[in-house]
Amino acid sequence: MAGRGGLLMLENFIGGKFLPCSSYLDSYDPSTGEVYCHVPDSGEEEVEAAVEAARAAFPGWSSRSPQERSQVLQRLADLLEQSLEELAQAESRDQGKTITLARTMDIPRAVQNFRFFASSTLHQTSECTQMDHLGCLHYTVRAPVGIAALISPWNLPLYLLTWKIAPAIAAGNTVIAKPSELTSVTAWMMCRLLEKAGVPPGVVNVVFGTGPRVGEALVSHPDVPLISFTGSQPTAERITQLSAPHCKKLSLELGGKNPAIVFEDANLDECIPTTVRSSFANQGEICLCTSRIFVQRSIYSEFLKRFLEATRKWKVGIPSDPSADMGALISKAHLEKVRSYIKKARLEGAQILCGEGVDKLNLPPRNQAGYFMLPTVITDVKDESCCMKEEIFGPVTCVVPFDSEEEVIQRANGVKYGLAATVWSGNVGRVHRVAKRLQSGLVWTNCWLIRELNLPFGGMKSSGVGREGARDSYEFFTEVKTITVKH
Ligand SMILES: NC(=O)c1ccc[n+]([C@@H]2O[C@H](COP(=O)([O-])OP(=O)(O)OC[C@H]3O[C@@H](n4cnc5c(N)ncnc54)[C@H](O)[C@@H]3O)[C@@H](O)[C@H]2O)c1
Numbered sequence: 001m002a003g004r005g006g007l008l009m010l011e012n013f014i015g016g017k018f019l020p021c022s023s024y025l026d027s028y029d030p031s032t033g034e035v036y037c038h039v040p041d042s043g044e045e046e047v048e049a050a051v052e053a054a055r056a057a058f059p060g061w062s063s064r065s066p067q068e069r070s071q072v073l074q075r076l077a078d079l080l081e082q083s084l085e086e087l088a089q090a091e092s093r094d095q096g097k098t099i100t101l102a103r104t105m106d107i108p109r110a111v112q113n114f115r116f117f118a119s120s121t122l123h124q125t126s127e128c129t130q131m132d133h134l135g136c137l138h139y140t141v142r143a144p145v146g147i148a149a150l151i152s153p154w155n156l157p158l159y160l161l162t163w164k165i166a167p168a169i170a171a172g173n174t175v176i177a178k179p180s181e182l183t184s185v186t187a188w189m190m191c192r193l194l195e196k197a198g199v200p201p202g203v204v205n206v207v208f209g210t211g212p213r214v215g216e217a218l219v220s221h222p223d224v225p226l227i228s229f230t231g232s233q234p235t236a237e238r239i240t241q242l243s244a245p246h247c248k249k250l251s252l253e254l255g256g257k258n259p260a261i262v263f264e265d266a267n268l269d270e271c272i273p274t275t276v277r278s279s280f281a282n283q284g285e286i287c288l289c290t291s292r293i294f295v296q297r298s299i300y301s302e303f304l305k306r307f308l309e310a311t312r313k314w315k316v317g318i319p320s321d322p323s324a325d326m327g328a329l330i331s332k333a334h335l336e337k338v339r340s341y342i343k344k345a346r347l348e349g350a351q352i353l354c355g356e357g358v359d360k361l362n363l364p365p366r367n368q369a370g371y372f373m374l375p376t377v378i379t380d381v382k383d384e385s386c387c388m389k390e391e392i393f394g395p396v397t398c399v400v401p402f403d404s405e406e407e408v409i410q411r412a413n414g415v416k417y418g419l420a421a422t423v424w425s426g427n428v429g430r431v432h433r434v435a436k437r438l439q440s441g442l443v444w445t446n447c448w449l450i451r452e453l454n455l456p457f458g459g460m461k462s463s464g465v466g467r468e469g470a471r472d473s474y475e476f477f478t479e480v481k482t483i484t485v486k487h
């Protein structure tokens with residue numbers, strides 16, 4: 001809907017109705033730096049209303065059969081798919097990502113999330129064991145937990161929010177979703193489809209606003225027993241503290257400092273374009289992006305030369321340009337943070353081989369104030385440097401040499417994170433050996449970001465707690481009970 005100054009003005013979606021809020025936040029178009037939308041600045045009052053609506057909807061929704069719920073999810077997937085182009089345009093404008101990525105990855109994946117959980121929920125079974133010597137049979141039953149709080153970040157807005165909403169409602173919960181205040185538009189657009197899909201009022205509620213106001217009100221609410229959070233590690237710490245007094249069920253999907261390990265027998269024709277993509281896709285704003293590239297010394301010079309050539313061809317352009325490989329970063333503050341790492345690297349004596357401060361951006365006049373930067377490659381950087389230790393979450397990657405398999409495993413594991421790694425080698429034995437020893441929830445070998453939604457997704461160490469995926473999400477979004485029958 002149009003609001004102040006003709007700008008888009010979003011509303012919360014509570015109990016099946018769009019409701020205005022008493023105050024609003026400005027939301028910026030990352031490609032111009034201009035305000036283009038207003039987002040509700042919700043707080044305790046809106047959370048209370050959403051909890052009330054979710055509570056009222058729970059008995060009806062949780063007592064439907066999995067088949068009935070599955071049909072609703074399928075209809076929602078169909079409706080999202082019919083709006084794919086409109087949603088992709090909105091996601092690209094709101095987030096700064098290229099229209100091509102929104103069209104080919106974000107929105108198709110949001111559709112797939114509903115289709116996938118609509119199907120997988122029909123195939124979950126419970127356990128049964130027997131103790132004949134005691135005349136006992138044991139079995140488990142699972143039930144939805146209740147009201148789920150679902151909090152998502154700004155990098156893959158609809159993709160990650162639906163990755164939570166779909167399994168939560170498929171399992172019979174009712175939900176209160178809080179998208180990032182920086183990227184709220186596609187969640188609001190999805191709400192417009194819920195009634196038509198047959199989602200009863202109160203099953204999916206969406207409250208918009210900031211983490212400290214509406215996020216904290218949601219995670220500390222005593223009647224919300226479960227929180228699924230994707231975002232940064234400092235926010236996860238805060239959520240853990242706030243939820244601890246209530247012993248809430250928590251799933252935390254956090255950041256990464258993901259290594260790519262390139263052995264001398266790697267197929268560089270495949271490795272180089274994929275590693276450029278794994279470093280710079282979505283402006284490097286994917287938790288799974290590569291940010292430390294370890295290359296075996298014998299091929300280091302060749303790799304670096306070819307990697308730089310390919311990076312220079314990675315086109316930064318306005319998000320609506322279908323030929324652009326990379327759009328704008330999410331915000332001015334984030335752009336400054338990412339740039340500050342490059343300054344620190346320079347001060348430490350590292351070399352910036354291309355990108356920020358080395359090459360020139362070429363943007364139309366209207367986009368000069370947008371949050372753009374070039375893909376940047378750093379070398380001659382020590383493992384102790386903040387650029388090699390901290391999550392930058394931007395289009396910046398470090399390339400360093402290594403000598404032996406043992407050495408590179410130690411170095412790859414030498415950070416606090418453990419989310420995703422890639423290993424490039426033509427030696428099958430080495431691939432299995434190295435993958436097994438990496439402290440990483442996900443290891444892609446000779447590829448990147450090929451997702452199998454059935455299998456566990458999540459991180460080790462400071463990259464998170466818990467896993468998501470068909471079985472894992474089902475277990476997280478249900479409470480299990482063990483029943484023993486003596487016969
Ligand atoms: N592991 C994964 O699957 C995954 C996926 C995407 C992003 N991430 C991580 O997310 C981070 C980038 O996203 P971000 O900047 O939006 O993260 P963030 O932690 O700042 O925010 C994430 C969400 O939490 C909310 N929030 C912030 N403070 C809160 C609080 N005190 N209480 C409750 N909610 C609060 C925000 O409003 C937002 O909706 C990076 O660290 C990235 O690696 C992880």
Ligand SMILES: N/C(=C\C=C\C=O)C(=O)O
Binds near residue numbers: 156286287288451457
């Ligand atoms: N959760 C998933 C991806 C997270 C990406 C982070 O930025 C997924 O593919 O299911």
